[in-house]
Amino acid sequence: MxxxxxxxxxxxxxxxxxxxxxxxxxxxxxxxxxxxxxxxxxxxxxxxxxxxxxxxxxxxxxxxxxxxxxxxxxxxxxxxxxxxxxxxxxxxxxxxxxxxxxxxxxxxxxxxxxxxxxxxxxxxxKRYDPYHQEAARLARLGEFGRLQYGYVHMEDKLEVPRDWFPGWAAQSSPAWFLGVHFYDLVRWIMRSNAVQVYATGKKGKLTSMGIDTCDSIQAKFEFENGVSVSFDTSWILPDAFEAVVNQTLRLVGTEGILEVDSQYRGARISSSAGGTRTLNMGYLRExxxxxxxxxxxxxxxxxxxxxxxxxxxxxxxxxxxxxxxxxxGGLDGLEATRMASAVHESIEKGVIVPIRR
Ligand SMILES: NC(=O)c1ccc[n+]([C@@H]2O[C@H](COP(=O)([O-])OP(=O)(O)OC[C@H]3O[C@@H](n4cnc5c(N)ncnc54)[C@H](O)[C@@H]3O)[C@@H](O)[C@H]2O)c1
Known part of the structure; x- marks a missing residue:
């Protein structure tokens, strides 16, 4: 049925x-x-x-x-x-x-x-992106040895909070709207939960437009498996940027390095009508x-x-x-939310925040 x-x-x-x-x-x-x-x-x-x-x-x-x-x-x-x-x-x-x-x-x-x-x-x-699926498969096979550190950036163009949903952007943030994507992805790839975070957040651009939320957030997490991963998130990239989302994942271990540029996947077009832009056909294609x-x-x-x-x-x-x-599932949603909540607590208090369970 x-x-x-x-x-x-x-x-x-x-x-x-x-x-x-x-x-x-x-x-x-x-x-x-x-x-x-x-x-x-x-x-x-x-x-x-x-x-x-x-x-x-x-x-x-x-x-x-x-x-x-x-x-x-x-x-x-x-x-x-x-x-x-x-x-x-x-x-x-x-x-x-x-x-x-x-x-x-x-x-x-x-x-x-x-x-x-x-x-x-x-x-x-992000778990359904074939590049990420291959990253997870190789990491779990031990291709990169024992992972030690990693880096993520996920950045939206300003048009997202400014034009797409100005009515509720203030009730979200780069951590809630963008960070959770990669918080989930990294813990899924590594099969390890975060234990603590130190984060800083900057305001100014969006507040000047009447939208009271962070422009950008940097968060450094430690995971149960001993890996440290930094996540840079923001939603103030200029209108002229070549894609709505700029995003990259890097993981480095004792035997190797993994780098996935999920924004520039090798296809860039430029036209009088549309300007210059990159194509991420893996995400959505009609x-x-x-x-x-x-x-x-x-x-x-x-x-x-x-x-x-x-x-x-x-x-x-x-x-x-x-x-x-x-x-x-729900528990994965919960873990990503624990991470984003701890990020905001760390920004507010200016201290390292443990992920409480
Ligand atoms: N997976 C992704 O890559 C991705 C991308 C963008 C947005 N999102 C998520 O999708 C969700 C929606 O984002 P969006 O960009 O489509 O926002 P949007 O503002 O464009 O759309 C929100 C929708 O919710 C409706 N809505 C609001 N209040 C409602 C209510 N009380 N009852 C019924 N409907 C109500 C609005 O009418 C609108 O149709 C957010 O949680 C966002 O984080 C996910």
């Missing part, structure tokens, strides 16, 4: 949820039924484009529609109540990163899912299937599709325990 699904939050990123569920419908795996959003014009636009019912009140959607699952793609700080309501309605839940912007919120969501006996997945799509239907490929939709695949797998009688560790 296809998974009957609705999406709450159909803004800039939510369209990828709708795309993923729609194209899985072509293979009989899902049925995209409905969506909910706070802004009526966007809701109407998405509902019409996908030919689905739209609700301005997501609770009404949960009570009126017969669904198996929902995906949540609303502002970072709103995920918690929506996930709790979805579990209360007896549904499986996919939540965009971060799972929640508080540790207690994550714990509450995980507990609600457990009590309801429902499945919880967090959309950490193409046409053999039957002439527009579809999207890449880790940006594969991680969302994986939620449906997991639900179908569970439907076949596979236990939740058997899936443990094979997808980003």
């Amino acid at each position: 296809p998974v009957r699904i609705g999406t709450i939050g159909v803004g800039i990123f939510g369209i990828n949820h709708l795309r993923a569920f729609r194209q899985m419908e072509y293979a009989g795996k899902s049925e995209l039924v409905c969506c909910a959003a706070a802004t009526e014009t966007r809701l109407k636009q998405r509902a019409e484009e996908f030919g689905i019912r739209g609700y301005t009140d997501y609770r009404e959607m949960l009570s009126k529609e017969k669904l198996d699952a929902v995906s949540i793609c609303t502002p970072d700080h709103l995920h918690r109540q929506m996930a709790l309501d979805a579990f209360a309605a007896g549904l499986h839940v996919l939540v965009e990163k971060p799972l929640d912007t508080s540790v207690e919120g994550c714990l509450e969501i995980i507990e609600a899912g457990r009590k309801a006996g429902k499945f919880l997945q967090v959309d950490f799509h 193409t046409v299937d053999p039957y002439g239907r527009t579809i999207y490929l890449g880790y940006g939709v594969e991680s969302i599709a994986n939620f449906v695949e997991n639900l179908l797998y569970l439907e076949k009688g596979v236990s939740l325990e058997a899936l443990e560790g094979l997808y980003p």
